Amino acid sequence: MNEVIEYIVGTLIIISALVVLIASVGIVRFRNLYARMHVVTKVSSFGLLLLLIALNLLSMKFRILIESLIIFHVLIFLSPISAHVTAKVALWLNENPSAPDKEVEETKEKE
Amino acid sequence: MDSSTFLEYAAVAGLWIMTISLVFPLWRLFKGPSLPDRVVALDQSAVIIVGIIICDIIYSKNEMELDVVLVVSFLLAMGSMIIARFLYKQNAEK
Amino acid sequence: MFWDTIKKSLTVKTIKRLYYLLLLFFYFCYKIIESGWVVALLILKGSRGEHGGMLEYTTIVPKSWQLVILFNMLSMTPGSLSVDILEDGRVIQVHLLRIADKEQFLAVTTKIERLLIKAL
Numbered sequence: 001m002n003e004v005i006e007y008i009v010g011t012l013i014i015i016s017a018l019v020v021l022i023a024s025v026g027i028v029r030f031r032n033l034y035a036r037m038h039v040v041t042k043v044s045s046f047g048l049l050l051l052l053i054a055l056n057l058l059s060m061k062f063r064i065l066i067e068s069l070i071i072f073h074v075l076i077f078l079s080p081i082s083a084h085v086t087a088k089v090a091l092w093l094n095e096n097p098s099a100p101d102k103e104v105e106e107t108k109e110k111e
Numbered sequence: 112m113d114s115s116t117f118l119e120y121a122a123v124a125g126l127w128i129m130t131i132s133l134v135f136p137l138w139r140l141f142k143g144p145s146l147p148d149r150v151v152a153l154d155q156s157a158v159i160i161v162g163i164i165i166c167d168i169i170y171s172k173n174e175m176e177l178d179v180v181l182v183v184s185f186l187l188a189m190g191s192m193i194i195a196r197f198l199y200k201q202n203a204e205k
Numbered sequence: 206m207f208w209d210t211i212k213k214s215l216t217v218k219t220i221k222r223l224y225y226l227l228l229l230f231f232y233f234c235y236k237i238i239e240s241g242w243v244v245a246l247l248i249l250k251g252s253r254g255e256h257g258g259m260l261e262y263t264t265i266v267p268k269s270w271q272l273v274i275l276f277n278m279l280s281m282t283p284g285s286l287s288v289d290i291l292e293d294g295r296v297i298q299v300h301l302l303r304i305a306d307k308e309q310f311l312a313v314t315t316k317i318e319r320l321l322i323k324a325l
Contacts, residue, residue: 035254046241
């Protein structure tokens with residue numbers, strides 16, 4: 001029984017690491033600021049949920065369960081608020097929500 | 112393969128994959144066209160650091176490090192809120 | 206003393222509210238897992254985050270704390286991210302990852318709203 005749990009935990013760790021890798025590839029590939037915010041709030045918290053489940057399967061203790069519930073609560077209910085504040089500032093700085101990024105034009109100062 | 116060695120190898124593989132994936136938000140942090148892009152990239156890198164610490168808990172079986180995870184995940188949300196608020200105030204003065 | 210207050214509050218109405226609150230909790234957990242999976246698949250298919258757009262959604266929830274919970278839940282359902290509450294407190298500004306998924310978003314949101322009103 002103990003060996004089966006260890007095999008399951010090892011597979012869960014590799015899957016969640018791949019999910020976090022996919023999320024950070026999406027950060028680079030997406031062209032729009034708001035689309036990048038989707039990736040940060042959803043995919044990353046999904047990967048951390050898998051990691052916390054693996055940790056709880058490995059050590060069956062009540063204290064670990066309570067502490068990981070607090071961590072997951074912080075991730076779920078505080079990351080939408082920070083995304084809201086950032087999106088509001090970006091909207092206030094006149095960023096068009098559906099247009100792709102503009103390339104930064106480097107102003108060459110002539111002496 | 113023995114089950115405990117498989118768990119050890121899986122934890123090390125998770126640490127390596129997450130360390131490699133820390134490169135992409137860093138690239139976005141350097142390249143990002145506007146300032147909110149950089150805030151989002153910092154947020155993602157903090158999430159990856161939380162994942163690295165949890166992998167280290169499973170590898171070294173030291174469960175007291177979960178307190179570190181709690182503090183870092185709280186600073187993750189608060190920090191991006193404070194930076195966004197700072198951006199708002201700095202641009203409102205102009 | 207303590208048991209009397211519990212017995213007094215244990216009516217049919219409270220049990221119904223508790224049931225709908227539990228249903229809402231499990232539905233929310235399912236939505237979190239589904240949204241992470243859907244966006245991860247979208248990245249693997251090679252999408253570049255175009256075809257997005259803003260949407261203004263008028264809610265029917267009566268109380269303010271329900272509005273706050275709805276606002277947080279909309280960020281976790283697949284393909285939508287809540288940006289702002291407009292000034293009259295009834296209109297939520299939502300950014301959709303693909304504007305073509307509008308019908309699915311409306312269906313999910315009305316289901317969450319009905320569960321919230323029943324779990325009052």
